[in-house]
Amino acid sequence: MHNGTRIKISNVSFYYGNLKVLSNISMDIYKNQVTAIIGPSGCGKSTFIRLLNRMNDLITKSKLEGSIYLDNKDIYKAKEDVVAIRRLVGMVFQKPNPFPKSIYENVAYGLEVNNIKDKAFIEHRVIESLRKAALWNEVKDRLHDSALKLSGGQQQRLCIARCLAVDPEVILFDEPCASLDPVSTKKIEELILELKSDYTIVIVTHNMQQAARVSDFTAFLYLGELVEFGHTEKIFTVPKNKKTEEYLTGKFG
Amino acid sequence: MKKDNIQNLGFLVLFLCIVITLFFLGTIIFFVVVRGAKVISLSFLFEAPRRAMTEGGVAPAIIGTFYLTLGAIIFALPLGVACAIYLCEYSPKSFVVNIIRMSINNLAGVPSVVFGLFGLAVFVKFFNFGVSILSGSLTLGILVLPSIISASQEALLAVPRSIREASLSLGASSWQTIKKIVIPTALPGILTGVILSIGRIAGETAPIMFTAATFYIKKYPSSIFSEVMVLPYHIYALMTEGTHPDKQTAIAYGCALILLILVLFVSALAIVIRQRQRSYHHA
Ligand SMILES: Nc1ncnc2c1ncn2[C@@H]1O[C@H](COP(=O)(O)OP(=O)(O)O)[C@@H](O)[C@H]1O
Numbered sequence: 001m002h003n004g005t006r007i008k009i010s011n012v013s014f015y016y017g018n019l020k021v022l023s024n025i026s027m028d029i030y031k032n033q034v035t036a037i038i039g040p041s042g043c044g045k046s047t048f049i050r051l052l053n054r055m056n057d058l059i060t061k062s063k064l065e066g067s068i069y070l071d072n073k074d075i076y077k078a079k080e081d082v083v084a085i086r087r088l089v090g091m092v093f094q095k096p097n098p099f100p101k102s103i104y105e106n107v108a109y110g111l112e113v114n115n116i117k118d119k120a121f122i123e124h125r126v127i128e129s130l131r132k133a134a135l136w137n138e139v140k141d142r143l144h145d146s147a148l149k150l151s152g153g154q155q156q157r158l159c160i161a162r163c164l165a166v167d168p169e170v171i172l173f174d175e176p177c178a179s180l181d182p183v184s185t186k187k188i189e190e191l192i193l194e195l196k197s198d199y200t201i202v203i204v205t206h207n208m209q210q211a212a213r214v215s216d217f218t219a220f221l222y223l224g225e226l227v228e229f230g231h232t233e234k235i236f237t238v239p240k241n242k243k244t245e246e247y248l249t250g251k252f253g
Numbered sequence: 254m255k256k257d258n259i260q261n262l263g264f265l266v267l268f269l270c271i272v273i274t275l276f277f278l279g280t281i282i283f284f285v286v287v288r289g290a291k292v293i294s295l296s297f298l299f300e301a302p303r304r305a306m307t308e309g310g311v312a313p314a315i316i317g318t319f320y321l322t323l324g325a326i327i328f329a330l331p332l333g334v335a336c337a338i339y340l341c342e343y344s345p346k347s348f349v350v351n352i353i354r355m356s357i358n359n360l361a362g363v364p365s366v367v368f369g370l371f372g373l374a375v376f377v378k379f380f381n382f383g384v385s386i387l388s389g390s391l392t393l394g395i396l397v398l399p400s401i402i403s404a405s406q407e408a409l410l411a412v413p414r415s416i417r418e419a420s421l422s423l424g425a426s427s428w429q430t431i432k433k434i435v436i437p438t439a440l441p442g443i444l445t446g447v448i449l450s451i452g453r454i455a456g457e458t459a460p461i462m463f464t465a466a467t468f469y470i471k472k473y474p475s476s477i478f479s480e481v482m483v484l485p486y487h488i489y490a491l492m493t494e495g496t497h498p499d500k501q502t503a504i505a506y507g508c509a510l511i512l513l514i515l516v517l518f519v520s521a522l523a524i525v526i527r528q529r530q531r532s533y534h535h536a
């Protein structure tokens with residue numbers, strides 16, 4: 001049902017100072033599949049997903065145990081270049097966070113910082129990315145307006161376009177719809193399903209219906225532990241663990 | 254009813270405070286403008302003083318003030334912004350760095366005449382720059398450094414973490430993030446700091462008294478090692494020296510008016526730049 005492992009998470013624990021927020025997590029993230037991470041808030045979903053592109057490096061006094069492999073390479077080995085990893089593993093955040101720049105500049109930014117100078121190429125890539133993110137038709141006449149003038153849903157799709165522009169292979173979504181209205185949410189979900197054929201996707205959500213709608217695999221995290229991981233269908237119909245069942249039926253969360 | 258009365262009373266008190274403040278501000282401006290306008294003319298702006306400062310213009314002082322202010326900004330702006338960037342973005346959150354922060358804040362409270370003495374000892378004497386534009390600019394630069402640093406720091410801290418993370422997540426290095434995202438976003442705030450400091454530098458007298466200014470000089474400055482006349486110090490000279498107090502007082506008001514206009518002009522310019530940036534940055 002899947003075509004190989006893209007990211008392998010192996011016995012990962014993570015600490016903020018002395019606070020252990022993830023304990024001994026092992027799971028695989030498969031190529032061209034959508035993997036959903038669900039669980040009540042505070043259980044460590046964001047921490048977990050931010051480990052996959054080394055965003056937690058920014059936090060001083062944090063500690064990682066275990067290993068994370070991207071295509072069989074340990075991304076936390078000292079030799080690995082953080083910048084290269086972040087190019088391969090893009091991220092869309094919980095709150096839309098466009099730069100205070102024009103729509104065009106937002107999308108072009110990732111190319112510029114990666115030393116791509118060819119103007120024609122950049123322009124081509126900007127348009128292509130906006131198209132892929134289903135935003136092109138709404139912004140094509142105002143590419144040079146401030147990105148902050150867009151609606152929340154449009155801003156989030158702009159962030160997706162910005163992420164696509166650097167041509168990543170994996171895209172991490174951390175509750176991408178948490179601050180959006182239902183219509184925008186639906187658009188983003190459709191987009192995720194479309195992107196699946198070209199990218200490997202990990203999405204954190206605490207909306208279980210969303211996980212059921214978009215994902216192929218689901219991981220249920222609770223208090224920093226991976227309680228259950230498997231095919232979304234199975235998890236939602238015949239969960240093996242009692243905790244998972246309780247969470248899915250709304251007994252807590 | 255009672256609550257309303259208290260509220261109204263509160264508003265009234267606050268309103269009176271504003272009125273009082275505006276009254277003083279208005280009076281100052283009124284006096285300076287009315288008295289200063291009498292002496293201002295083209296020759297006042299473009300000629301040098303004559304007859305022991307009782308006639309002629311104040312052009313050398315205007316030019317001196319301009320050079321000193323410019324020099325101080327050229328020195329203090331990059332240095333201050335760089336310090337702020339280091340303190341906000343790079344420095345570890347350690348005890349030593351906290352001490353540095355505190356020292357910078359304390360520096361802002363040091364009386365300006367102390368900076369003058371420091372400038373005399375260090376720039377004029379030790380580095381042997383003499384009483385010159387260079388010494389004065391450096392002294393003024395150090396004087397405004399703390400306010401530029403703290404304004405820049407505030408502006409940098411106000412740049413949301415979320416857009417820094419966005420930049421890093423796209424494969425930007427932290428230096429690229431600072432250069433392309435953080436500084437441009439913080440720029441309006443940094444400019445505010447500069448606006449305020451320009452006002453302060455242009456009007457300062459004590460720090461340049463021993464380091465740059467001279468009562469009276471016929472020549473226009475020819476290099477950064479020249480002594481200069483400066484507006485605030487010229488006012489001081491007019492009011493304390495010489496033999497024709499009434500003529501000199503009139504000229505002093507003229508200088509004050511020019512100083513006021515100069516500062517206003519620079520501020521207006523910076524505000525325009527800032528507004529432009531802002532209208533783009535905040536939808
Ligand atoms: N930067 C941080 N420093 C210290 N503790 C943190 C930090 N970020 C998150 N935490 C803590 O780690 C736990 C997991 O947080 P998070 O991964 O954000 O959970 P979730 O995304 O599932 O809501 C929470 O208890 C949170 O308070």
Ligand SMILES: [Mg+2]
Pocket residue numbers: 045046047175
């Ligand atoms: Mg979270």
